[in-house]
Amino acid sequence: MDWSTSRLAPDELIFGRWASDLIAELPDRLSSRIHDNARRIPEQLALVEGTVRWNYRQLSAEITSAKAWLTEQSIRPGDRIMAVSENCRALVVLLLAATELDASVAIVNPRLSANEVDAIALDCLPRRIYYTAAVSLEAEQHGIRHQAQGLTHASLGELMISSVQNVEPDPVYREGHRQLAALIYTSGTTGQPKGVMLSHRGILYIASISGGMRHLTEGQRVYGVLPMSHVFGLSSVCMGSLYNGACYYAVPKFSPGAVFEALEQESITVLQGVPAMYAKMLEHLRTRQTPLKKESLVYMSAGGSPLDLETKQRVESVFNLTLHNGYGLTEASPTISQTRIDQQPLDNTVGAVLPMLEYRIQPLDKNATHNEPAGEGVPGELWVRGPNVMLGYYRQPEVTAACLTDDGWLNTGDIARVDDQGQLYIVSRSKELIIRSGFNIYPPDVEAVLNRHPDVIMSAVVGRQVSGNEEVVAYVQCDPGSVVTGQTLHEFIADQLAPYKRPSQIHIMDQLPATATGKILKGRLRDLANNEGH
Numbered sequence: 295m296d297w298s299t300s301r302l303a304p305d306e307l308i309f310g311r312w313a314s315d316l317i318a319e320l321p322d323r324l325s326s327r328i329h330d331n332a333r334r335i336p337e338q339l340a341l342v343e344g345t346v347r348w349n350y351r352q353l354s355a356e357i358t359s360a361k362a363w364l365t366e367q368s369i370r371p372g373d374r375i376m377a378v379s380e381n382c383r384a385l386v387v388l389l390l391a392a393t394e395l396d397a398s399v400a401i402v403n404p405r406l407s408a409n410e411v412d413a414i415a416l417d418c419l420p421r422r423i424y425y426t427a428a429v430s431l432e433a434e435q436h437g438i439r440h441q442a443q444g445l446t447h448a449s450l451g452e453l454m455i456s457s458v459q460n461v462e463p464d465p466v467y468r469e470g471h472r473q474l475a476a477l478i479y480t481s482g483t484t485g486q487p488k489g490v491m492l493s494h495r496g497i498l499y500i501a502s503i504s505g506g507m508r509h510l511t512e513g514q515r516v517y518g519v520l521p522m523s524h525v526f527g528l529s530s531v532c533m534g535s536l537y538n539g540a541c542y543y544a545v546p547k548f549s550p551g552a553v554f555e556a557l558e559q560e561s562i563t564v565l566q567g568v569p570a571m572y573a574k575m576l577e578h579l580r581t582r583q584t585p586l587k588k589e590s591l592v593y594m595s596a597g598g599s600p601l602d603l604e605t606k607q608r609v610e611s612v613f614n615l616t617l618h619n620g621y622g623l624t625e626a627s628p629t630i631s632q633t634r635i636d637q638q639p640l641d642n643t644v645g646a647v648l649p650m651l652e653y654r655i656q657p658l659d660k661n662a663t664h665n666e667p668a669g670e671g672v673p674g675e676l677w678v679r680g681p682n683v684m685l686g687y688y689r690q691p692e693v694t695a696a697c698l699t700d701d702g703w704l705n706t707g708d709i710a711r712v713d714d715q716g717q718l719y720i721v722s723r724s725k726e727l728i729i730r731s732g733f734n735i736y737p738p739d740v741e742a743v744l745n746r747h748p749d750v751i752m753s754a755v756v757g758r759q760v761s762g763n764e765e766v767v768a769y770v771q772c773d774p775g776s777v778v779t780g781q782t783l784h785e786f787i788a789d790q791l792a793p794y795k796r797p798s799q800i801h802i803m804d805q806l807p808a809t810a811t812g813k814i815l816k817g818r819l820r821d822l823a824n825n826e827g828h
Contacts, residue, residue, distance in 0.1 A: 300654040300679075303647040308506040313649035316506060317681065320498045322470035325390040327498075327537045329354050338512045339541040342560070343383045343429075350539070353387075356449055360391035363447075367455070369421055371396035372463025374477065376420035378402045378411060378436050380546035381522055382429040384450035386532065389522070393475045393494065396466045397421070400477035400489065403523040403809075404433035411436055413487050414479050418688060419461045428452035429546040470494035471681060477688055478525045480624050489688030490525070496627040497529045498537065499681040503648055504620075504629045505534030508564065508593055514540035515590070516564040517556055519548045519571075524809075525628040526598050531566050540564070548812070550578035554586065561590035568598035570812030572609045572617070573751045577773060579612060588613060593635065595620060597628075599813045600720060600738050603642045604745040605752070619644050621720050625697070625704055627682040631718045642742075643717040651680035654703075655712060673721045676710040679703045709736070726816060728757035730764050735795050743790045744768060744800075747783060749776040754806055754814045755797065758823040767823040768797040771806045778802065799826075 305314045321327060331340070332354030340353040348356065369375060375392050377399055379385040389399050400418045402411060404425070415423065425437035427444065428451035437444070437454030444454050467473045475497055477489040510516070516535040520527030535542040543560065545552070548571055556562050579586060594609070595618035609617045618635070621644035622628030630653075633645035647653050655674035683704045686694035697705045709721040722736035729735070737755035744753040751771045757764040772778050780800040787796060807815040 300652050300677075301647075303649050303651045303653065306649040308503065308649075309509050309511070311506070313503055313506075316502045317499065317650060320470065320495055320502060320681075322468065322473070323394055323494055324475055324497060324533065325357055325394040327501075328357065328390060331536070331539050335512050335539055338539060339515075340536060341383055341386060341542050341544060343544040346383060348383070353536075356383075356387050357390045357394065359449070360387045361395050364388075364391055364395055364397070367422060368458045369395060369397050370463055371466045373397040373421040373461070374400055374418050374464065376400040376402060376415060376418060376423040377426070378404045378423060378430075378433045379426035379523070380404060380430040380433065381518055381527065381532075381544045382426050382451075382546060383544055384424075384426050384428070384447070384453060385522055386536075386542070386544060387450060388424055389476070389528075396473065398464065398474040398477060400479070401523045401528065402479065403521055404430045404436055408436070408439060410487070414489070417479075417487050418477055418489055419459070420456075421459055421461055423456040425454040426451075427454050470498065471496075472685075474685060476528060478523070478528065478624050486690075488690060488693060490624045491685035491688050492525065492529075492627050493685055496682045496684065497533055500529040500627050500629050501533035501537035504530050504632060505538045505540075507632060507635060507648075508534070508595070508618075509635055510534055510538035510540045510564065512539040514538075514563045515561060516540050516542055517545065517553065517562045517566070518542050519545040519553070520566060520568070520598070524598070525624045526566075526568075526622070529627050530597070530629060535564075548574075550575045551582075554578070554582075554588075557591055558587040562588075563590050564593045565591060566595050566597070568812040569596050569601045569605050570599070570752055570806075570808060570814065572596060573605055574812075576608055576612060577751055580773070586612065591615065594618065595632070597622065597632075600741075601642055602738060602742040602745050604742060606642060621645075621708075621718065623706055623708075625684045626678060626680075626706070627684070629682070630676075630678055630706070639717075643713075643719055645718065646716045647678075647718060648680075648682075651678055651682070653678045655710060658709070671711055671713055673709050673711045676706045676708050676718075677703050678706060726756070728755075728764050728766055730757075730766060730794050735766060740766065740768065740787075740791065740795055740797065743787050744770060744783060746790075747778065747786050749773050749778045750783075752806060752814070754816055754819055756816055756820040756823050758798075758820075758826075765798040766795065767819075767826075768800045769803055769806055769819050769822075770800060771803055 331350040336351035340350040341348045425433040427434035442454040475494045476492045522528045597620040618633045620632035631645045654677045740755045753770045
């Protein structure tokens with residue numbers, strides 16, 4: 295495939311330094327920069343979990359101690375360990391200690407079902423499984439189910455640990471761009487799980503470049519509620535904070551009330567979330583009586599799923615801050631683009647592609663030649679190449695080959711366009727594109743109109759297969775106590791959408807099905823829509 299017409303995102307100054315220089319100094323292991331910070335800013339606060347507060351000197355010492363402890367537990371270079379865990383100090387230390395030992399960590403959300411957790415374990419074959427029982431009842435229940443042994447670690451708290459398994463280690467490489475650091479599983483709720491192999495360098499590229507673009511540095515206090523079992527929470531929030539000398543607040547579960555409490559009592563300066571989190575925060579603010587206090591907050595961003603303009607505008611109005619946007623996927627560690635800190639975009643751009651990444655918009659026209667990119671502003675399939683692209687899917691070479699070329703080009707599977715200012719816009723996920731009577735319908739366009747209704751918290755639009763065609767079906771979550779009906783919403787959108795874009799049915803739901811990060815499970819809704827249609 296000829297990629298000679300691909301574009302290279304230009305070098306940029308990031309907080310006073312060129313991105314190319316930051317990339318050149320990336321270390322080969324995740325923990326290296328934390329140890330450097332321990333020497334440079336030893337007393338600077340690094341990690342907070344409840345009443346536990348560690349500075350960089352203490353965090354560095356805990357990593358070194360845990361590395362020796364893992365060795366005593368028969369963890370070898372090349373081994374995989376599995377952490378069934380919510381965000382907590384134990385998970386951070388296990389990740390950094392294990393990867394310093396040249397083992398890798400499969401981070402698994404304990405709120406997955408027993409079948410899902412077991413399928414992941416069967417796929418990655420961990421040497422040992424660690425369950426953070428201190429912060430997660432669900433993790434403890436998985437541990438009990440697996441007959442794991444409980445112990446109280448002097449620094450890390452209550453844990454449960456499986457027995458040692460006789461497994462074959464993976465190859466170990468000195469170079470950070472080859473060495474496996476983390477396995478993040480993506481499969482939804484059905485099918486064989488896919489372990490996305492993320493390298494040390496890929497995660498550190500995001501920590502340095504994306505973190506630097508948010509001006510993360512010592513003194514910043516980052517609210518870490520996005521799960522580290524999701525790559526956004528791992529690379530951007532956790533490692534982005536620690537790499538740049540900021541303080542990471544490890545928060546096991548999202549609660550709107552807890553967010554507002556932290557903004558006030560802990561003077562949180564950086565808040566990152568998925569759009570659904572912000573929607574729930576707005577809902578909480580409408581029902582509580584006390585005013586919002588967020589005097590220290592200087593940066594907010596959304597990612598993980600599409601941010602519609604209505605939600606963005608509502609959040610910005612309440613917080614009086616720009617809600618920055620970005621785009622990525624697990625296979626890209628995850629960030630591909632983000633709005634810059636000095637931007638105040640009025641639309642839903644996901645910003646320019648991160649510096650030094652290559653990208654290409656491939657024409658949707660099947661007859662177009664591969665060396666002919668889509669024209670400016672014309673939607674096409676987005677391909678990217680750079681240090682953040684995954685090593686592949688664990689032990690699934692055929693699945694890997696379907697989206698990753700031998701020379702490192704990743705097919706995101708998403709439909710995007712780039713404007714004349716170099717701003718990227720995600721038009722649709724290619725799998726979500728609805729083709730109705732020959733017309734292309736992009737679900738975010740319909741969702742944006744539905745979300746304009748004042749009683750709508752969030753919505754999800756999917757396609758339903760009918761004889762020789764597709765229908766548009768919408769699922770909507772409204773404010774508790776709202777009297778909005780499907781008919782009300784049909785009337786609301788009637789003059790705002792072309793007839794072919796209007797949903798055939800609008801269903802009101804108490805809660806839209808979502809992952810622990812708040813990402814709406816559209817696959818489940820698509821199944822529901824198709825089952826209802828038969």
